[in-house]
Amino acid sequence: MSDWDQFGADYDFPDFDGQPNTYVIASTPRSGSHYFGHLLRKTGALGSPLEYFHPGHVETWKQKLGVSTLEGLIACLFRRRTSPNGWFGAKAHWSQFEPLLQNERAFQAINFSRYIHIIRRDRLAQAISLVVARQTASWISFHAVRRTPEYDFGAIQTALSEIDAQSDQWEGFFSSRRIDPMIVEYEALLADPEEAVTGVLAYVGHHGPATGAASSPEPQRQSSGINVEWKERYLADLNSTAC
Template sequence: MPSDAAGVPHESAPAFVRGNPIVSAGYDFPTFVGRARPYLLAESPRSGSQLLADLLWRTGRMGAPGEYFNREHTIPALTQRLGLASIDGPGGMDAYIRALVRHRTSANGVFGVKAHFSQLRPHLDDPSVRALVRGSRIVWLRRRDLVAQAISYLVALQSDEWRRLRGRDGATFQGRYSWRDIDRAVGMIAADERCWQVGFEQSGITPFVVWYEDLVADPDPACRGICALMGVADGLPPFALAASPLERQADPVKEEWLRRYRQTLDWGPKSPRARSAARAT
């Protein structure tokens, strides 16, 4: 847990790049008793949610937002550590959410969670989950360039490097380019985005939108806006990329895949494809 409102040094973050650190006790706050004020970071893969969540957590006043509805990793690990029964049993999800609120709510009553729509979807029929979502302020993380987002997802999937610490070189990655895989990933992300949009429209929700491209250029406006949304405004430090141990995972492979994918779609008169066809005739 952050020691003060000014944040904590990088070294205090518990094993940030190993395993699934959000399940560790290092992200617990002192036991909270009372009514929490929740917020939801509505995300899709590779939308900057890890960076945003880390910067918010480091204030010590915005809870510890994590993917608490990840059935593959987070739910099994946290239910075991917190001594809970399966969420699939009677009252299991309600007990799980109550335990999260007790341990992951900052002293000022702010509780954060982040989720892909695909993670939240299986639980939307549960009354406890619906109550949590209905009672939350919503922050929607988006990327303007869905192709770049899809490529980032595929590179992470192939390399199994989902986050990188500042100052540490990632493993050399060549990867396997596939136009079809990129196209499928674009469709998956677009479908996730559409589900969030329809859900917000049907629920009459106007989310606070954060664009990835703006976040990585300067995180301060987005972070301050979210804090203000939750009534946390005074005494905040400047939000800067250097405050997080996470580093943007830009590399030449992604740029090359982006170039190849877009070149495949380019049928204009000056495109390489058109010039090649002209030479053939």
């Protein structure tokens, strides 16, 4: 979908003044966080939790909004991406969250008060999805597939290691800060999206009706027969290399 624009007005709310309540979807690549963020946005009560702190997105936002600092960018995002009830959300993989954490002024400015940790129990399926996305350059369903993916045992092993490392870093952060995040499982999210969203609304203390946000494109699940085939092939290859 070439006309999708995460920087455009589709994800804006009426201008918000003041300091919002904030939350982050703490994620790892291919954990369903983008899909989940769109579901939360549809409530109209949880902001527009997109990937604001991806390095490339930060620079695009700065240019678009005419700001030079991360703190200035956060203030502008608060104004346009906070829902009327005062909630602003973002999603971030650890590799995007860590630089924000190291920028003390910016981290204090955003002041996350809630953490939602989305996890995927089937790490192998997650790693395969990551390899497919890297090869095709289609990270979400809005992106065109640029080339046909090719099975790569080593790339899947590398992806597994990367996902495990990021998961460990999130766990270490939560433990060191004594944070008890809300856990959302990818598999449960797919089985019952409404229950997951209702749980988040309760977690942030929103007890009124979810009014709904203006319509915007919705991402679709990208898994295909290739993912299933690669999983079977990987397990067979792994078994053949075992002592």
